[in-house]
Amino acid sequence: KAGVTQTPRYLIKTRGQQVTLSCSPISGHRSVSWYQQTPGQGLQFLFEYFSETQRNKGNFPGRFSGRQFSNSRSEMNVSTLELGDSALYLCASSLEATRINGYTFGSGTRLTVV
Amino acid sequence: AQSVTQPDIHITVSEGASLELRCNYSYGATPYLFWYVQSPGQGLQLLLKYFSGDTLVQGIKGFEAEFKRSQSSFNLRKPSVHWSDAAEYFCALNSGGGADGLTFGKGTHLIIQP
Numbered sequence: 142k143a144g145v146t147q148t149p150r151y152l153i154k155t156r157g158q159q160v161t162l163s164c165s166p167i168s169g170h171r172s173v174s175w176y177q178q179t180p181g182q183g184l185q186f187l188f189e190y191f192s193e194t195q196r197n198k199g200n201f202p203g204r205f206s207g208r209q210f211s212n213s214r215s216e217m218n219v220s221t222l223e224l225g226d227s228a229l230y231l232c233a234s235s236l237e238a239t240r241i242n243g244y245t246f247g248s249g250t251r252l253t254v255v
Numbered sequence: 256a257q258s259v260t261q262p263d264i265h266i267t268v269s270e271g272a273s274l275e276l277r278c279n280y281s282y283g284a285t286p287y288l289f290w291y292v293q294s295p296g297q298g299l300q301l302l303l304k305y306f307s308g309d310t311l312v313q314g315i316k317g318f319e320a321e322f323k324r325s326q327s328s329f330n331l332r333k334p335s336v337h338w339s340d341a342a343e344y345f346c347a348l349n350s351g352g353g354a355d356g357l358t359f360g361k362g363t364h365l366i367i368q369p
Contacts, residue, residue: 145298174356184345186356197355231298233357243289244357246298 143168145234145247153253159220162250166213166234173215174244175207178229187230190215222254257282259348261360268336269368276331276363278346287349288329289357290320294342302344305329316340341367 146165154160166173174189186199190209207217213234219226229251233244258281268274280286287306291299303314310322320331329346343364347357 147298176356183361184347184357184359186358189356199356233299243301243304245301246291248296248298251296 145232145245147230147232147247147250149250150248151251151253153255154222155255156222156224158222159218160222160252161216161218162230162232162252164215164217164232164234164247166215166232167236167245170234170236170245171213172235172237173209173213174233174235175215175217176231176233177201178231178249179227184231187217219252224254226252227254228252257286257348257350257355257358259346259358259360261344261346261363263363264361265364265366267366267368270338271335274331274333274336274340274365276344276346276365278329278331278360280327280329280346280348282327282348282350284350285324288320288322289347289349290314290318290329290331291345291347292316292342293345293362299345302331336365336367338367338369341365 148163172191175187176184178184188198189196193209204220209215229249231249233246235244260279289304290302293299302318303312305312305322313319318333322329343362345362346360349357
């Protein structure tokens, strides 16, 4: 059974550009959430999608957005990149809405903004 | 607001010795609690989870954790550590049912001495 797949693994972008990250959840999982990990702030919740609907969003500016497709794959987009957006972005999937069985994380996308 | 505190940023343990990683939480009700482990450059792997019932939960890789409501704690333990246990450990909380994602502690970096 394939795990959570995130692409690309590494990305270098210039300030002001935009970037799109992709996440394919475990087959059958309908919930996908995104997290940002930085040395200073640690792991922070970005947003969660279930059945193509955003259910909640963390405390991030509107430059951070996401979507989920009918096959549960998800993308997150960051526009007008800032140096502070450099981070490891982690995607997690869960089987059901209550997430009672926990989340399975991907290996992440390492974004560097220069 | 909910929060998770991991008081120890770094812990050094000799191989074969026992381990206890501390986690304290703040939440108005009984939360869903998780322990994750992260190796360098990797995503998060779920070690164990607590939702209700038996307060001593068993996880993978020989780890266990005990939920103590009176102390708002969920400490992770292992009777005998191996060099491969060296990693970053995160305690996390979720309200369960609410779409607010996981709230993580800052993590504890575990160093294993030979």
